[in-house]
Amino acid sequence: MGHPIRILSVDDHALLRGGIAALVATQSDMTLVAEASNGREAIQQFRTHRPDVTLMDIQMPAVDGIEALIAIRAEFPDARVVVLTTYKGDVQAMRALKAGAQAYLLKGLLQKELLDTIRDVRAGRKRIGQEVAAELADHVSDDALSPREVEVLRLIAEGNSNKLIADRLSISEDTVKGHVKNILSKLGANDRTHAVTIGLKRGIIVV
């Protein structure tokens, strides 16, 4: 047997970190080497400890988990990161996987699943939670919104009319209308309000 799997746990909820620490402590082949409560700390702790596997939350103050993941993998391309989140939306999952996450799991998972995943990821395998996989499959052939379309959708959610959005983005109202039309068609939405609802549900925008 090699050395135990060295784990870094990153989450802004101390209670959840406590749960992970308690769980890892029961496993003879794992050891928790460090914890962090936001993305910036995660990057520092990663540099200091070079863990085998990092458990990373997404929604955190300062630097979020996906930004931290990107920064860590830019510096350490072999870093193995398990994203552990409450977000079911396919868009966040896709962002994380594109950024190089080896696994994407929901926090409601059973403790055994987490332990199995840590071992799998250490061994170089990938893993995506079932519920998230189903969400991803549902939208696999969808055209993703462009960054500009996401921006327009965010402004729609704030209650801006097309004219106001045009002013804010210094583009013509007709261009905004074109963006809105594309957004509705890409999301399969009945109207702009429905587009916002879908955007929130899928994690394209947050309120």
Next chain:
Amino acid sequence: MSQPEPIRVFSVDDQPLIRGGIAALINDEPDMRMIAQASNGHDAIQKFRQHRPDVTLMDVRLPDISGIEAMIAIRSEFPGARIVMLTTFEGDVEIRGALAAGARGYVLKHIPPGELAGVIRRVHSGKKQIPADVAARLAEHLSDESLSERELTVLERVAEGRRNREIGELLGISEETVKGHVKHIMEKLDAHDRTQAVAIAVRRGIIQL
């Protein structure tokens, strides 16, 4: 001097990792003990009957019924039940709903573990516990008029992308009446348009997606 009985704590959360974290914290405190855990609302009601805990920590969002519904059921049977809502969710509407239903505390999950132990002790001694961040969120909308049942139904249909005429047909009311409801909804939520009304309602926990 004899040791007082430890505070018997019951934890209800659908995330095993959170329950594990709470258990680790409780078991580190000499004056408390975790006596049971549940992962959904029905299980919570049943285990409460069985264990009669001193203090219950209850998540708001559970997979079957909501934590608030579970609390109402428990308190109708055990009016003295001391229940603290422990949640990631800070929409003022759910906070208000929980307190109106008899929650003794409303705490966010990012609370430092040491503070949570303090909350449990104070609630056990009969006090109420609303931390400053939750109170501030609540105060922001304290004087707001809440939406009527009918307005809520209309807003849910608006969120699905239905037009006023369609909503009218669905609810068996005229398009004009729907328009009136939408106007009131926007006023009450201080929204510029129907789309923003939906976004605000999601943020405040008035509707869920």
